[in-house]
Amino acid sequence: TQKVVIVGGVGGGATVAAQIRRNDKDSEVIIFDKGNHISFSNCGMPYYIGGTVEERDNLLIPTDKFMEKYDVDVRVNSEVIAIDRNQKLIQYSTASGIKEETYDKLILSPGASANAPNIEGINEKRTFTLHTIPDMDQIHSFIKEKKPKTAAIVGAGFIGMEMVENLHALGLDCTVIDRSKQVTKIIEKDMASIVEDHLKEKNVKLILDDGLASFSNDGRELLLTSGKTVQADMTILAIGIKPNTKLAIDASLKLGETGAIHVNEFMQTTDPDIYALGDAVETMDQITKTTRHVALAWPAHRQAFIIASHLDGEIIAYSGTLGSAILKIFDLTVGATGHTSTSLKRLGYTFKEATLSTYSYARYYPGSDKLWLKVLFDEKSGAIYGAHVVGFAGADKRLAVLATAIKAKLTVADLPELELAYAPPYSSSKDPINILGYKASAALER
Numbered sequence: 001t002q003k004v005v006i007v008g009g010v011g012g013g014a015t016v017a018a019q020i021r022r023n024d025k026d027s028e029v030i031i032f033d034k035g036n037h038i039s040f041s042n043c044g045m046p047y048y049i050g051g052t053v054e055e056r057d058n059l060l061i062p063t064d065k066f067m068e069k070y071d072v073d074v075r076v077n078s079e080v081i082a083i084d085r086n087q088k089l090i091q092y093s094t095a096s097g098i099k100e101e102t103y104d105k106l107i108l109s110p111g112a113s114a115n116a117p118n119i120e121g122i123n124e125k126r127t128f129t130l131h132t133i134p135d136m137d138q139i140h141s142f143i144k145e146k147k148p149k150t151a152a153i154v155g156a157g158f159i160g161m162e163m164v165e166n167l168h169a170l171g172l173d174c175t176v177i178d179r180s181k182q183v184t185k186i187i188e189k190d191m192a193s194i195v196e197d198h199l200k201e202k203n204v205k206l207i208l209d210d211g212l213a214s215f216s217n218d219g220r221e222l223l224l225t226s227g228k229t230v231q232a233d234m235t236i237l238a239i240g241i242k243p244n245t246k247l248a249i250d251a252s253l254k255l256g257e258t259g260a261i262h263v264n265e266f267m268q269t270t271d272p273d274i275y276a277l278g279d280a281v282e283t284m285d286q287i288t289k290t291t292r293h294v295a296l297a298w299p300a301h302r303q304a305f306i307i308a309s310h311l312d313g314e315i316i317a318y319s320g321t322l323g324s325a326i327l328k329i330f331d332l333t334v335g336a337t338g339h340t341s342t343s344l345k346r347l348g349y350t351f352k353e354a355t356l357s358t359y360s361y362a363r364y365y366p367g368s369d370k371l372w373l374k375v376l377f378d379e380k381s382g383a384i385y386g387a388h389v390v391g392f393a394g395a396d397k398r399l400a401v402l403a404t405a406i407k408a409k410l411t412v413a414d415l416p417e418l419e420l421a422y423a424p425p426y427s428s429s430k431d432p433i434n435i436l437g438y439k440a441s442a443a444l445e446r
């Protein structure tokens, strides 16, 4: 038995505690979280704001239930402020002062923080980020009490796009602002334009290639770098995150090239008694074997399993991250796995691409809708480097098949051979994945 201390009790931290208890009923496990809640569903927060998830409690697991179920000591409102690696203890700060706790093994899952620059003229009461339950509650009560009519969403990534949909559902007139030339950079510009058209169809105003410079009029007017102005009763800043690395830096643990915590394939930091996982770490990219910082729930959960196994003497290596991601933008599904041409070019890869604009299933069957697919691949070996999907019904299925194909090291020449089940409500006798494979195979060097 050993004493395991976990810093952070949500995506990675709560999962690793639960995983430890799979086989190990005896070790002492203590979770510290600086917030008031553990094991909450961050991913559900936009949908509570928009009303799709009606009950706030459905996003939360009561701490006492978690403690009882997993026999874990959970200390909320307790921020770990320092690690003493020589004495193997941590210091944590609570309302009743600074305390200490020793450990045999320490696990860091402190996540990331939303970027929130102190922009000139900002009014904190009407400008929000969304990363924690208190952030969600603030947005929710602002909408309820102040009844805003207009919203600006700065940043057209995951959280920005999910917030547009949910604020729009509440009847707010939304403007999205992003400094890049396209929305959703997990896919490429040609496919992002489909998303942009869809946003416009929903009467969302879109300002691209332009950034927020400052606020005026008590935070109600956004001044953009181009000189344009946008009026908004509330603003969501969804302009990225940065990994929480202060504890690791102060303890002289190595950071990686991306600025996140460096770990080996067993998720150990440069101190073998200290593991780290989730949004705070960088891991290896499964395809290019270069380092990559991916802040998503799947890696955190898989890494939790790897750590719990390692503590239990079972040596399983984390095989790296693909960055498979999916999101809903109004009626559209947008997803990607692996790389975009931007990241491949940055890494010096040469590659080809095949694209397909088709239908999700038999056109004559009611509800059949448009589907766009793209695959990036090596022109000699046919190895798949990345795949992108945009569509309606069945888009998520095609993304899952392509992510599985990459993991299984299938090439584009294998895609026509995938015998994917067909009946008119689901597919066509040649599935769109098969057709994409035929197109890509035809472009292979002979």
Ligand code: FAD
Pocket (backbone or CB within 6 Å): 007, 008, 009, 010, 011, 012, 013, 032, 033, 034, 035, 037, 042, 043, 044, 045, 046, 078, 079, 080, 081, 109, 110, 111, 112, 130, 131, 132, 159, 244, 247, 277, 278, 279, 280, 295, 296, 297, 298, 300
């Ligand atoms: P977190 O889950 O953020 O947990 C970190 C915890 O550590 C926090 O509770 C924090 O309070 C605590 N902490 C930090 N420092 C300290 C300290 N010094 N002492 C004590 N406690 C500390 N991912 C997806 O794959 N799909 C999605 O649809 C999706 N949607 C999302 C929507 C939103 C709005 C957000 C914010 C995230 C979303 N994510 C999504 C990302 C996903 O939630 C994260 O990748 C995952 O939660 C990472 O787990 P983590 O343990 O690294 O960090």
